[in-house]
Amino acid sequence: RTYSHDICKYFCIMIWLLVGIMFASFALWGASQPGEYDWTVSSHEYSKDQDAVASAFKEVDLLVSADESESRTTKSFIHSVFYIYEHEDASTTTTIATAEKLQTMCEVEAKLATLTGADGYSNYCALIPGNPSGKCQNMTLSYPLLYYGIHHDWSCPLLTQSDIDTQTTTMIDALGTDAGMLFYGFFFDKNVEDTTYPVKVRSMVQLGSPLEGYTSETDKMTEQYAKYEKLFTAWEDPMFEYIGVEHTSTKSAFNQKHTKDGLEVRYWGFDIQQLEFKRVVQFDMFFSMFSLIFVYIWIFVHTGSFFLASIAMLQIVASLPIGNAIYKGVFQIEYFDTLHTLVIFLVLGVGADDVFVLVDGWKQTAELVPRDEANQSEAEYLTKRMTIAYSRTAQAVFNTSFTTAMAFVATAISPIMPISTFGIYAALCIVINYIMVITFTPTAVLVYETRVSKWKNCFSCCCSSKEEKEVDERGGIVEKFFDKAYIPSMTGSKTVAIFSIITCIAWGFVAGSMALKLTPPTEQEKWFSDEHMFTGLLEDNSNLFLGGVDDQFTKMNFVYGITGIDRDENPSGEQYNPYIPSDNRGTVIFNDAFDITNANTQADILAACTKIQNYACDAKACGGSGGALARPQGVTCFLEEFDSWLTATYSETRGGLSAANFLTRLKEFRSDTKPERDPIAGSWEQIIGVVDDEVKYVNLPTVSTLPTLRPLDEKKEVRDVVDELLKELDTGTATTGQVTTEAGIAWTWMVTEQGLVDGLFTGFAICFPVAFLVLIVATKNIIVSFYAIASIMMIVASVMGVVQSMGYDLGVAESIAGIIVIGFSVDYVVHLAHMYMEGLEDGKVTSKDRFVYACTHMGSTVVAGAVTTGGSGSFMAFCQLTFFFKMALLIVLTIFFSLCYALFFFMPMLLLFGPDTTKGNISGGKGKVSGYKERGPSMAMNGNGNGNGNGKEGV
Numbered sequence: 024r025t026y027s028h029d030i031c032k033y034f035c036i037m038i039w040l041l042v043g044i045m046f047a048s049f050a051l052w053g054a055s056q057p058g059e060y061d062w063t064v065s066s067h068e069y070s071k072d073q074d075a076v077a078s079a080f081k082e083v084d085l086l087v088s089a090d091e092s093e094s095r096t097t098k099s100f101i102h103s104v105f106y107i108y109e110h111e112d113a114s115t116t117t118t119i120a121t122a123e124k125l126q127t128m129c130e131v132e133a134k135l136a137t138l139t140g141a142d143g144y145s146n147y148c149a150l151i152p153g154n155p156s157g158k159c160q161n162m163t164l165s166y167p168l169l170y171y172g173i174h175h176d177w178s179c180p181l182l183t184q185s186d187i188d189t190q191t192t193t194m195i196d197a198l199g200t201d202a203g204m205l206f207y208g209f210f211f212d213k214n215v216e217d218t219t220y221p222v223k224v225r226s227m228v229q230l231g232s233p234l235e236g237y238t239s240e241t242d243k244m245t246e247q248y249a250k251y252e253k254l255f256t257a258w259e260d261p262m263f264e265y266i267g268v269e270h271t272s273t274k275s276a277f278n279q280k281h282t283k284d285g286l287e288v289r290y291w292g293f294d295i296q297q298l299e300f301k302r303v304v305q306f307d308m309f310f311s312m313f314s315l316i317f318v319y320i321w322i323f324v325h326t327g328s329f330f331l332a333s334i335a336m337l338q339i340v341a342s343l344p345i346g347n348a349i350y351k352g353v354f355q356i357e358y359f360d361t362l363h364t365l366v367i368f369l370v371l372g373v374g375a376d377d378v379f380v381l382v383d384g385w386k387q388t389a390e391l392v393p394r395d396e397a398n399q400s401e402a403e404y405l406t407k408r409m410t411i412a413y414s415r416t417a418q419a420v421f422n423t424s425f426t427t428a429m430a431f432v433a434t435a436i437s438p439i440m441p442i443s444t445f446g447i448y449a450a451l452c453i454v455i456n457y458i459m460v461i462t463f464t465p466t467a468v469l470v471y472e473t474r475v476s477k478w479k480n481c482f483s484c485c486c487s488s489k490e491e492k493e494v495d496e497r498g499g500i501v502e503k504f505f506d507k508a509y510i511p512s513m514t515g516s517k518t519v520a521i522f523s524i525i526t527c528i529a530w531g532f533v534a535g536s537m538a539l540k541l542t543p544p545t546e547q548e549k550w551f552s553d554e555h556m557f558t559g560l561l562e563d564n565s566n567l568f569l570g571g572v573d574d575q576f577t578k579m580n581f582v583y584g585i586t587g588i589d590r591d592e593n594p595s596g597e598q599y600n601p602y603i604p605s606d607n608r609g610t611v612i613f614n615d616a617f618d619i620t621n622a623n624t625q626a627d628i629l630a631a632c633t634k635i636q637n638y639a640c641d642a643k644a645c646g647g648s649g650g651a652l653a654r655p656q657g658v659t660c661f662l663e664e665f666d667s668w669l670t671a672t673y674s675e676t677r678g679g680l681s682a683a684n685f686l687t688r689l690k691e692f693r694s695d696t697k698p699e700r701d702p703i704a705g706s707w708e709q710i711i712g713v714v715d716d717e718v719k720y721v722n723l724p725t726v727s728t729l730p731t732l733r734p735l736d737e738k739k740e741v742r743d744v745v746d747e748l749l750k751e752l753d754t755g756t757a758t759t760g761q762v763t764t765e766a767g768i769a770w771t772w773m774v775t776e777q778g779l780v781d782g783l784f785t786g787f788a789i790c791f792p793v794a795f796l797v798l799i800v801a802t803k804n805i806i807v808s809f810y811a812i813a814s815i816m817m818i819v820a821s822v823m824g825v826v827q828s829m830g831y832d833l834g835v836a837e838s839i840a841g842i843i844v845i846g847f848s849v850d851y852v853v854h855l856a857h858m859y860m861e862g863l864e865d866g867k868v869t870s871k872d873r874f875v876y877a878c879t880h881m882g883s884t885v886v887a888g889a890v891t892t893g894g895s896g897s898f899m900a901f902c903q904l905t906f907f908f909k910m911a912l913l914i915v916l917t918i919f920f921s922l923c924y925a926l927f928f929f930m931p932m933l934l935l936f937g938p939d940t941t942k943g944n945i946s947g948g949k950g951k952v953s954g955y956k957e958r959g960p961s962m963a964m965n966g967n968g969n970g971n972g973n974g975k976e977g978v
Contacts (some may be wrong), residue, residue, distance in 0.1 A: 030473060034466040038337075041463060045341040048348035055359050058605030059244050064438045065604050067774045073765040075588040076580055077241070078611035079720055080709045086694050095231025096152040098160065099240060100575075102251050104292040105564055106132065106226040108166070111282045118220035119286075120170075120191045122182050127286045129167040129179035132226060134262045136162070137177050142257040149231035164227040166210050169194065195219060198569065208570025215569065223567055230254075245605070251294045275303060275903060277556040291560045299557070300550065300904075304361050307902035311367050314895040315340070318371045321894060325887045326382050330475045334467040338459040339374035343367060346452040350444075358444050358602045365910060366449045368899060369843070372892025372914075373427060373453055376850065376884075377420045377460040379891075383884040384412040384419075385468050391865075405472065409465060417461050419857050422801040423850040424457040429793045430846025433786035434839060439778050440601060442839060505882040509926065510875055513934055520931035527928035531817030534824030541823060543735045543780050544832040549905050565730045576654060577729040579745070579766045581635060581752070583628065583759060584617035584712065584720030613719045618758040619689070620682035625662060627759040628721065631752050632660035635725055638748050642740035645728045652744060657726040659700055661710050665692050686718065729769065735776040738769055779838040790845040791816070797849070799945065802856045806943030810932045811852045814924040818848035821920040822913060836909035844917045847892065851885045851925040859933055863940070874934040885925065893918035 138144045148159035161173045197203025212223035232240040268276045281288050323332035388408040434446030512519050551558050590599045590609040599607045640652040669675050698705040712720035729741045752762045798808035822844050855877050862876035896914030899907040
């Protein structure tokens with residue numbers, strides 16, 4: 024009542040309060056620094072094993088001090104560039120090793136090798152160890168340098184074809200030997216021995232690590248990544264200029280083919296991809312502006328008021344920084360990344376839908392509440408109207424907001440931190456929108472009614488004033504659809520309604536059968552479009568060539584002497600924070616019983632070396648039947664090399680040494696020699712783990728046959744083989760202990776991929792019961808709730824079925840969207856169900872009358888909400904990242920099927936099968952309809968807003 028009397032004052036207070044809170048909240052706005060462990064399920068055993076081994080590596084006594092250690096003397100696989108060359112026309116009938124094409128290849132690679140300046144190649148290349156001049160190591164994996172010579176100055180002259188043919192023949196002939204295959208197999212396509220000429224070749228340039236000022240490649244990785252990116256930022260300009268491509272405002276240069284003189288070149292590196300990813304995300308976020316504009320225009324079209332549209336957009340946009348302030352300030356979550364920006368597209372649709380419910384409810388009260396000008400003041404009249412509109416809105420919007428928020432809460436229980444925090448942030452924004460629509464929006468509506476609508480040609484729709492229109496006029500396109508087409512066709516003949524129901528059920532079963540075929544990804548997640556250079560490049564790099572360098576395969580560590588990780592104990596003294604997972608990951612727990620001097624322990628380790636090297640692996644990634652877990656000579660066995668060194672240096676054997684002498688000799692071997700697999704930059708430092716002058720652990724590094732970046736199902740097969748191996752390596756010897764193994768991101772990302780799938784079904788298990796509970800509370804009718812939950816199930820089945828038919832798997836986007844679908848799919852059904860039940864209070868007893876009442880009073884609101892949510896989400900379809908494109912597709916599909924099932928399954932079910940009166944109500948009475956409120960004759964209206972003429976106050 025106070026709002027009606029002095030509404031402008033309170034509106035001004037609230038709008039200034041809202042704007043003040045919004046701008047204050049921007050103090051906490053901003054993205055967090057991404058880390059390498061963000062998507063790792065840190066609570067999983069595989070992650071703990073990885074952290075324990077990493078911590079142990081950091082604990083070792085350094086062979087040289089950090090100040091003395093040489094920077095950039097190790098060739099890095101992470102910080103490298105692959106080049107793949109092929110004919111521009113994809114020809115397989117002619118050789119690619121021609122003078123012109125080799126010259127082009129040389130010039131392509133020269134753009135990086137000759138890059139000068141502060142961010143030039145010489146400041147990032149791998150340096151020759153022990154060379155005081157800081158000279159770069161040779162590019163031994165450059166294909167054109169096989170012809171130009173390893174010490175070529177990158178002038179790239181045109182070579183003679185006869186010399187090229189001779190060199191090509193020599194290399195291909197050498198592939199018949201093990202040594203030749205090991206050296207040249209990396210460069211050539213798999214068919215080169217049959218064709219006798221190459222049609223695809225590749226190069227690899229490895230940069231040096233760690234950079235100056237860092238102790239290892241994993242030391243402050245984020246900082247080092249940022250520095251490597253500077254090199255490739257500088258490299259892009261001359262490279263793109265040479266090829267003749269460029270980044271535009273709508274298209275990345277990598278979305279174009281890179282061709283030169285009949286040669287197509289593709290290149291990829293982690294640093295290049297990260298740089299491109301950041302650039303594409305910035306571009307894609309630009310489309311959020313179009314979503315804002317679209318929603319603003321649509322709210323104006325539906326409400327007929329720029330004023331209400333502006334207020335609605337203000338509260339929707341304000342919910343983002345306010346939600347972020349609560350997210351960071353109250354929940355103490357610092358993580359905020361690209362995924363969280365998706366919330367803006369979701370909140371735009373949900374927030375606008377909430378506003379539509381209130382505004383439409385307010386407009387309808389003009390029909391329900393006639394003004395008695397003789398005995399009723401304007402304030403009393405407005406109070407009565409707002410009371411009805413507000414009570415309807417508060418309940419209807421609460422039902423949908425609660426269900427949508429719970430869908431996001433279901434994602435918040437995910438073990439995958441970015442998804443979990445996304446769910447929390449999204450749920451907060453939904454809740455804040457609900458709070459504002461029941462506090463701020465009503466004051467705005469009253470201000471519009473009492474002040475703004477009376478200002479001619481200012482803010483309000485210029486078509487005509489409210490006073491000039493008939494109250495019961497329904498002239499909009501949507502209203503005409505319901506009045507002239509939908510309602511007559513459904514109520515005029517049962518055949519139409521029956522056909523509609525059968526069609527929806529049939530499609531639901533078909534879609535459900537397709538949805539059941541969804542599986543975890545069978546190939547690596549694609550983040551870019553099919554036209555993008557990076558899409559499929561890694562698969563081609565792994566599958567199209569004869570051989571590969573060790574860095575293309577997963578490195579596994581089998582470590583003795585470690586029992587676990589203590590997350591509560593950190594060198595920094597700070598606690599582990601799951602929302603900053605890259606910091607303070609814990610301290611290794613060593614096995615105090617481990618004793619490398621014990622003869623049984625040494626025997627176990629030697630046996631393990633042999634077993635790991637020869638262990639069979641029939642998994643697809645290992646090569647299938649007859650495959651092996653380790654690559655040839657893939658196991659670095661320190662004890663075997665120690666025995667050889669001991670005999671050669673001292674003419675001694677391990678068996679003749681005392682425990683003290685054994686340790687002395689082993690430490691000397693550790694400091695004075697290098698592993699045979701890497702005699703230049705290798706070291707025993709992290710293999711023979713001496714901590715505080717004691718051998719705390721030993722490691723058997725193994726280059727496996729599992730290629731890097733393989734899909735989930737292939738990695739699971741290999742992990743099963745590794746688990747069987749670990750059981751066999753456990754000899755039960757106390758001084759040996761169990762083996763701890765880790766394989767970089769291979770196992771931890773496998774857990775993340777599985778977590779996405781598990782999270783989807785866990786979300787279903789939460790969301791469906793919650794949705795049903797909300798429906799029961801909203802409708803207080805078991806029959807209506809059953810129809811509604813059946814609709815929601817078929818909506819989810821329809822969306823996921825279409826996704827499966829399009830060839831998608833349960834990847835990141837699909838798993839997140841699958842849960843969000845439930846939250847969105849319940850909205851329209853709940854709105855219509857709520858209005859169907861409310862029809863009983865307005866004297867609508869039969870299912871037909873209540874059907875008409877619900878369609879008339881809520882139909883246009885539901886359609887308006889669908890247009891807003893679908894429209895705002897559809898702009899993501901123009902994004903370059905496939906994640907956003909998939910989300911756009913899934914949101915639009917959800918809205919489409921939600922609307923279809925609400926209008927063509929749920930409502931026809933109510934029309935044909937009821938319930939009538941109180942049938943199915945959870946609580947009901949005799950002689951009076953449960954929940955029916957006595958109202959005057961003017962309150963009982965038919966579907967067109969006219970009185971029913973029977974003069975009855977009850978049923």
